[in-house]
Amino acid sequence: MYARDNVAGASDLQQRVPGGPQVQAAREMLSMLADPTRLRLMALLSEGEYDVTALVGAVGSARPAVSQHLGKLRLAGLVSMRREGRRALYRARGGHVRRLVTEVLHAASHRVTGAPEHD
Template identity: 70%
Template sequence: MYARDNDATAQRWQQLPPGEQVAAASDAFRMLADPTRLRMLWLLCGDEYDVTALAAAVGIARPAVSQHLAKLRLAGLVTTQRDGRRALYRARGGHVRRLLTEAVNAAEHHVTGTPDHD
């Protein structure tokens, strides 16, 4: 436990979250375990993309992008908005951006060997 943790924060970590939340979080992490989906979600945190633009940005075929996007949608990590015949995708919100940022930051510390300062 860190010195700055207050009692309420410390107590939160004493109890397990409900099973359905653990299952949903586990699904989200499973989706992020794929490098292509991680790259796609990174881009979707910054802007809206349609399938064609996202395929060009990550360098894979449109059908593969569509399949990855469907999985990310099912995991609740991206949302869709229609623009005429096009579907525009973006990250679901700030919590997704924070999750992705923390994962990439942790990876940076691991790769570079620099300590993580909490």
Template identity: 80%
Template sequence: MYARDNVAGASERQQPTPGDGEVEAAVQMLRMLADGTRLRLMWLLSAGEHDVGSLVTAVGAARPAVSQHLGKLRLAGLVSVRRDGRRVLYRARDGHVRRLVAETLHAASHRVTGTPEHD
């Protein structure tokens, strides 16, 4: 990489380098998504609320495993929970999380299918 490559895409106002706290939080979030079952769960939860039973069916994993993954995702702040009577409904916490999951899977799709990259 040449120095001129760094200048070519630089804007007049550079964003500050993220602080240690932001980097550590991002690393924790990405670690949670680095598991296939959790990433599948997050994809489903990004589209709307689901209970454990529907998630078990959708991802084809055992109920205890899905519950354990949901607990980890909740502790990591990626999932929120709402009670509806006796049912517990899970969903992706917010738009940032939904976009992170979507962009990750779209980028992977480009790589797997050979679809040209875009900005």
């Protein structure tokens, strides 16, 4: 097999490049995860469903700040909320979002500890 056998033409590559709306949505989602408090919240919400009081205690931020972060995460489509009586319960929305958060934290752990990457 020769290297030129694996060369794709420009038009082939252009067809595989994500489109503008998809890239924009991904950028918005990733920018939401760039905030340390929101990433911590997402790590918790990827593991289960929690109310604001539990999240405030876990991340050590003020209640209004946590509520504001949760609102932004909901608008970005990363978090869903359901009511149980007077309580609002939050969780990460869908398997893709949970895997994204888990994978980025695992990658960061490898970077911090120097552990070898997985293929």
